Amino acid sequence: MTLDELQEIAEKEREEQKKYTHRVNVSVAAGCLSLHSDQVLKILETEVQKRGMENTCKVKGVGCMGLCAAGPLVRCEPQHTYYRGLPPNQEILSAVVDNLDGAPLPEFALSPDVPFFAEQQKIVLENCGVIDPERIEDAIAVGAYEPLLDCISNRTKDEVVQEIIKSGLRGRGGGGYPTGLKWSMVAKAPGEQKYVICNADEGDPGAFMDRSVLESDPHRVLEGMAIAAYAVGASKGYIYCRAEYPLAVKRLKIAIKQAERLGLLGKRIGDSDFEFEVEVRLGAGAFVCGEETALIASVEGKRGVPRPRPPFPAYSGLNHCPTLLNNVETFANIAPILRKGGDWFASIGTEKSKGTKVFALVGDINNTGLIEVPMGITLRDLVFKLGGGIPEGRKFKAVQTGGPSGGCIPEQFLDMSVDYASLASVGSIMGSGGMIVMDETACMVDVAKFFMDFTRDESCGKCIPCRVGTTQLHGLLERISAGEGKMEDLDTLERLGAMVQKTALCGLGQTAPNPVSSTLRYFREEYVQHITEKTCAQGKCACSNTPAATAGE
């Protein structure tokens, strides 16, 4: 398929869509689906048919709209409104259809002008909740695959790499490695066979950015991978997706088939010599397989354990060939960068952290959901403006960024800018984008114990500091939380934590003590209280003197 042919399809699809005066988009991503949005979609379709409006009103299933707290979400045009929490109830949905031209039902209506929607800047998620993720024509109508075919016919490989370098994009999976530099390394690495791998093994508790992107706009990721493959000279790609994401896997497979059918993946892409095949590989849910060398071992069919680097995968990765490994969100940024230029992307965000970042807001926060904001936004805006603050007027206590690899950020840093350097300066990391908000009822010893339990459980067992160190750290925390700790345990936590950070083989172990060290740094008094008074002020731990524990006896 050539660029002209693609544009023809896009034009035809746009003409087709113009026929409809009304559009009802129903979110059928995993969050809303679990609240039966598939039934909502079906009922809405029947209601529209009943009224003979199927030629003027388009009811379609779309991807994630972001506000998980208010699912199932429906968007109506030209009414310019969201509906929140629509139940699969015929009467209500019938009223929705009846009122498409009038005022939206007040009890379910949600204005798109509320800060949660209005304050976002969408690049990665621009098509999420807009297009039908299972129809490639819908994606093409909003410009999908145009940058890819444009690259193949009008740009050299080096120009593509340079554009990404210019954009300043950094890896969105957690490490924050400059993407353009990585591409350039793989492009220059010697080797006939090269690979592109997309890391979709999102494993942080409370993180669902990648899942939503894959469920809502899989073509965006495939296109990013294909552009990467063109730029670095790869002909084969893998998407390593965890098996716990069945819907994402299903939609990815549909998307791959559709793209292959149109000649946008496979052989002779854009009528050129460029070929690129993509395969989905399922991970069995081991957290460590998100680490690049473990992921590669797993794709090779081996036990998913990390190996020492160097050699880096850019030189010796899958089957010892140069391998480009990027995260879902990183690949989702590629097409817009090539469409609008690296300078445009670099104009968004801060000096050292360019572009936008998708965050999953979870925990003690009103607007649980997925948001995309420019880098450099303050934590306060994230939590209180977009996030809508803490439920029931409780007080904010801390926010955990970067999942189990990150740290707790206390209230005093709420006005800090969210970028790679600032987060690192307070002992946390950007990570993949999970943001767990905790209010005053959270016990920080309990929080640290939760994350340590997670990493202890997910440690692969290969290196001693991580295998035994995380278990020992967790044991010490259990002892403290049970009111049996000693003051010297705090020194041991710090000493052992520092050792695990410094000596562990891979990122999992090197970052595993972060939740402990950051809570010790900012909430030391809570640890001390557990030890000296044998009390958990929040009643979360089973200390001997904790009121809740005593009451339960």
Add this chain to the structure above:
Amino acid sequence: MPERNQYGIKTLTIDGKEVCASEDQTILEVARENGIDIPTLCHFSGLKEIGACRLCVVEVKGSNKLLASCSTQAQEGMEVTAHSPQLKEFRKLVVELLLTERNHVCAVCVSSGHCELQTLAQKLGVDHVTLPYLHVKCETDGSHPRFVADHNRCILCTRCLRVCDQIEGAHTWDMTGRGIGARMITDMGEPWGNSATCTNCGKCVMVCPVGALVAKGKSVAEMTKPEFLPYLLQMRGEER
């Protein structure tokens, strides 16, 4: 100096001592060649490196991370610190973690006196354990006619796995589970004695640094292991 680089010879310093390395030599190899002792447990000459025990980590100027010297190639101009108070502290802690993990009671171990973990603990001055003992409970497999696998003493260095796979070519040993629950297994977790792939060559026993894989019929401190390479040649019926 393009001429020297052409032959891949590199000069670097380890603990201030100037040393030279040929192409493909690791920091560990060069250090040992020059009489600089870096402790190791998973490393075994002739087997592929896995960088798992983390005892051999060294500081390299310009890198903010500690690097495993067994799997890091020597580079021209590198300034390596193999011994520092911090490294010693970390190494002691690694040994201490191992000692707390399973059941390392030298007084009743057949390998006592010939155990690499014991020797290392002595050398590093690990005279007591500050962390709680975990005593992860494991099985003892005595089903093999000639050898015993006492997993309570295993440190998961995977030398047995690698020698079985890379030298003997049988791949009887493998690893199952993860984290603190990781275990060495034979075949698909069947008793060693029932293994269809084990050739009874005994290489795994010879390379085991501790008392986890031992010959049957040995009492406390009786299990000695010959140098592996001569043993291998003997097995092949060749003169040393």
